[in-house]
Amino acid sequence: MYSNFQNDIYAKGMLGGVRPAYPTEFDGWHEAAHQKLTPEAYGYIAGSAGLETTAHANRAAFARWEIIPRMLRDTSKRDTSVEILGKRWDAPIALAPIGVMTIAHEEGEVAVARGASRRGVPMIASTAAAKPMEEIAAALHDTSGNETSGRGWYQLYWSSDRDVALSFVRRAEAAGFEAIVVTVDTWQLAWRPRDLVQAFLPFLRGEGVANFLSDPVFQSRLEKSPQEDPEAAIRLWGSIFGNPALTFDDIAWLREQTSLPILVKGIQHPDDATACIDAGADGVVVSNHGGRQVDGARASLDCLPDIVSAIGGSTILFDSGVRCGADIMKALALGADAVLIGRPMVYGLALGGAEGVEHVLQCLQADFELNMVLSGIGNVADIDRTCLVRADD
Numbered sequence: 001m002y003s004n005f006q007n008d009i010y011a012k013g014m015l016g017g018v019r020p021a022y023p024t025e026f027d028g029w030h031e032a033a034h035q036k037l038t039p040e041a042y043g044y045i046a047g048s049a050g051l052e053t054t055a056h057a058n059r060a061a062f063a064r065w066e067i068i069p070r071m072l073r074d075t076s077k078r079d080t081s082v083e084i085l086g087k088r089w090d091a092p093i094a095l096a097p098i099g100v101m102t103i104a105h106e107e108g109e110v111a112v113a114r115g116a117s118r119r120g121v122p123m124i125a126s127t128a129a130a131k132p133m134e135e136i137a138a139a140l141h142d143t144s145g146n147e148t149s150g151r152g153w154y155q156l157y158w159s160s161d162r163d164v165a166l167s168f169v170r171r172a173e174a175a176g177f178e179a180i181v182v183t184v185d186t187w188q189l190a191w192r193p194r195d196l197v198q199a200f201l202p203f204l205r206g207e208g209v210a211n212f213l214s215d216p217v218f219q220s221r222l223e224k225s226p227q228e229d230p231e232a233a234i235r236l237w238g239s240i241f242g243n244p245a246l247t248f249d250d251i252a253w254l255r256e257q258t259s260l261p262i263l264v265k266g267i268q269h270p271d272d273a274t275a276c277i278d279a280g281a282d283g284v285v286v287s288n289h290g291g292r293q294v295d296g297a298r299a300s301l302d303c304l305p306d307i308v309s310a311i312g313g314s315t316i317l318f319d320s321g322v323r324c325g326a327d328i329m330k331a332l333a334l335g336a337d338a339v340l341i342g343r344p345m346v347y348g349l350a351l352g353g354a355e356g357v358e359h360v361l362q363c364l365q366a367d368f369e370l371n372m373v374l375s376g377i378g379n380v381a382d383i384d385r386t387c388l389v390r391a392d393d
């Protein structure tokens, strides 16, 4: 039971005089990480596009839904597990793909993988990770110590060099990643004032390009090795990173190339969701990239119900603005199968590496379970629209 964590905290405090090493909710993680991070890294992580209207809308949308807890329902048996693409997850939570995590902590995605596997939470490894995917997979599957083997998916930023994109998919298959998440909303970075004013882009320092530099097809495009001529390698990366020409036909093409499940991340319109499924995708991630791409875009939570109506039955994951257990419950009530945790995880990483990630996940798991059972629901499958009302009703 995740909620034992609550008892542990009180017992350590009351019997041993020890308080938790880190804060236990989002604002605390955010504030503490702000103190630790360089101004550039903090701006990059916390920042969003334009006036950050959409980033704020993501949170406001959660506040417009309210849970009505029900009483006197037997919740003595509780089950937070869900089945996603034929596999059992202990909780409806996975880690969102986040690039360049060495700006938050020197061990970057390797620390994230360790924290995630300790909590049994699947991790989606980003194409823009600061570590090659094989290193992340090794950390996920490392069962030394008391860790159980973790579960990983691979997030694909589809290079305009299709052979490089396909090489990434082959490497992901070989490394044991269990699904491909194609992110389609970020083939170019949006107007991000916090980064612009500091003239900061992690890639230009070589972070976030590890998967490219270590790729045999990418290397074959260079005259000299990345070690011999790092500048030329970064230039090539810049010219092929994003692919503005992608269409649904490319999703259909990818479907023919791999037997791994495919999810498309960054979907906000129900017709796009339908087109993804028609092209052979197994599901979508409803997301506006945490408000980091189209400023003025609709809150991600408000996009969810129409997409559920359009492609219900396919796998529907959700992100953008998930901060606490109640948010997870609301997203599930509106039809998501599971949620992805983005910034809360990055702040945990900044605070304490693998231990910080583990702590944040443990807090979210306990908070979610307690929120669910105290609302009178013993089983995730029973979280549905009837748990919620609109705040203005």
Ligand SMILES: Cc1cc2nc3c(=O)[nH]c(=O)nc-3n(C[C@H](O)[C@H](O)[C@H](O)COP(=O)(O)O)c2cc1C
Pocket (backbone or CB within 6 Å): 044, 045, 046, 096, 097, 098, 099, 100, 126, 127, 128, 129, 155, 183, 265, 287, 288, 289, 290, 291, 319, 320, 321, 322, 341, 342, 343, 344, 346
């Ligand atoms: C610092 C940072 C880096 C990100 N890098 C990626 C990435 O490499 N690939 C990707 O698909 N999404 C990336 N995202 C988006 C997340 O996967 C996710 O959609 C977003 O963080 C959700 O919003 P939230 O963190 O506000 O909840 C990134 C987000 C942040 C904050």
Ligand SMILES: O=C(O)C(=O)c1ccccc1
Pocket (backbone or CB within 6 Å): 098, 099, 100, 128, 186, 208, 289, 292
């Ligand atoms: O910053 C981001 O949101 C993001 O998705 C990204 C894109 C390219 C490289 C690294 C991260």
